[in-house]
Amino acid sequence: MLFKLAWLLLCVLPLVALCAEDYYKLLGIEKNASDRELKKAYRTLSKKYHPDKNPGDESVNQKFVEIAEAYEALSEPETRKIYDQYGHEGLKQHKEGGHRQGGNPFDLFSRFFGGGGHFGQSGQRRGPNMEVRVAVPLRDFYNGAEHEIALEKQAICSSCEGSGSEDGKTDTCGKCKGHGMIIQKAQLAPGIFQQMQMQCDLCGGKGTTIQHKCKTCGGSRHVREVETFTVNIEKGMPKGARINYENEGDESPDYVAGDLIVQVVEKDPELGKGDEKHDRTDGTFFRRKGNDLFWREVLSLREAWLGDWTRNLTHLDGHTVQLSRKRGQVIQPNSVEVVKNEGMPIWRHEDGPEYGNLHVEYTVILPDQMDKNMEKDFWNTWDKWRRKSGVDLQKDAGRPAPAAAGSGHDEL
Template sequence: MALPRTKRFFLLCAFSYAIVAIAEKNYYEILQVPKGASDELIKRAYRKLALKYHPDKNPGNEEANKRFADINNAYEVLSDSEKRSIYDRYGEEGLKQHAARAGGGMGVNMQDIFSSFFGGGPMEEEERIVKGDDVIVELEATLEDLYMGSTLKVWREKNILKPAPGKRPCKCRNEVYHRQIGPGMFQQMTEQVCEQCQNVKFGREGFNVTIDIEKGMQDGQEVVFYEDGEPIVDGEPGDLKFRIRTAPHDRFRREGDDLHATVTITLVQALVGFEKTIKHLDDHLVNVSSKDITKHKEVRKFKGEGMPLHSSKKKGDLYVAYDVLFPTSLTEDQKSKIKEVLG
């Protein structure tokens, strides 16, 4: 039975939104906050990311400039309650349609947002905020993970702040005032003033952390989870940082964006040529054959068969060293034939 025209229309719209949503960027992921994040958490996340990827700190880095634009675009939407509500329900396409109906556009002036948040003039450094300790975890990733990209899950236990009975002094600050001690004479006084807050205690909590290993990440690069480090009373938690380390591999050795491998061949193969392939990290085969004489320890380059460059479509190179396996002994007849052939 055919569906009524109105129902078909709404089904088509829903399907269109689903297709668009797959291709759209996730503003919450861009700012590295959960979907239900508070306005304050969104502001803090924006501050950290905008300072990190600002063009002044990354001159000539196109990827950083692109990230900076995405960060500002995401903050423009998530910091506006109306836009955020539309985005949560209908995604980026819904925002564009709303802007079109309102006669406006979805364009974002990055400098306007940054200036309104940090002030005008040259880029200012992040203001001093009391923070808990950062937690740095050395994360060993396989070459396969770093070649193809991967997702790892790590169990994490940390301290969390929980309410406790009683009150405690908090948000303490120094207040300066003047007291008259005689005709025309004043004494400056400084007094610490504190508010009363709910008491807190530390408890332990465990959960899985999902870490995205991006193609081509280098040793020392970090995957950062902001404010997921150690908490501190009356301050912001530190950050949780997973620092990438490449695990040893049985077939390849990595140097930057290049890979190195060793292929063993016989003396006969070294002299007359050979047919040979090696299996790459994603299981595709690389032809390392030769029709010429191959010297012991000779190294040949295979362009574009190395590691992918991080945040790029390019790849490094593969360098293959040939290890010629010499015979351990020869008979007199073999020696004579070799002399006869080689002169």
């Protein structure tokens, strides 16, 4: 009987261990991840699964607690070593042996982001927003793309967890008695005094002083760090679109971090800068207006007058748009041809992919000069056609008849 019970326990205990999700898998990092990668994973996931952003969803709330538990276990070298060797059961025995228990997940969150561990509480101070501008080529607005940007921002010092103290100890300010404000008297006239409340200059309004300042931040409680963000450019996104990254602004223990706002603008064309073949051809010179694209095609006089030509226009994604005229089809200078559904993708169209139009403006280049034989042949051809068609440029243009010789002066 005892043998059966022991055998049952041996079978059940591994199943219990499997129920607890692996901390590395939970945070989405490798087992050899650095402290920086660990912190970055926690920062991202804790904001995503914060209860204030997911009210009423118990599964998300539980995820938030598990993420905090995973980070606390892996952020300490001692507990990380125990977890790597013995897993969840080893950590459990470590805690039962009288070692430090897991803390409040909201306290951990507040050490990273400030603001008491919660988003959007009434009366809570909020930091300023950060705004940056990112320039991307028109090709990325057409095809969609992802860009990595690195920004230097203010972050809560992880060495002292935002306290500013090397040993974690702070003392009540002796000047303001912990209030952060002091009262100063100023004499305006004999027997007349004015009292002013001012921020304590000794503690900077904190109400506490530090004897042993943190060596990393020098007691300021925050440091400057470079953080990488992924900017997702959606197909057809309008120029000047603003992408909001909630609570990714400068951090401080005194307030909730504001938002990071990335404005996406169109980059000036750069010929020959792309890696792909079509990056160095037609796509460089498209112009955009709303959902439509504009292109200027240059024709010779012969092509405009006689037709019989074909051009392959390479689009922004590399596919070909064919422009052509049959023999005898005339194109007037500055005329515009509208090619349906070859413009920009319509951003977030409800009924699936939809595109604007491509407007092709034709510019006709006249020859600078003609040799005598060409001029004679051209004149004879034109004169023959004019006589046959009955076209009179002077009359058909609607201009007044020229004055007779000697009847007056010419108009300038």
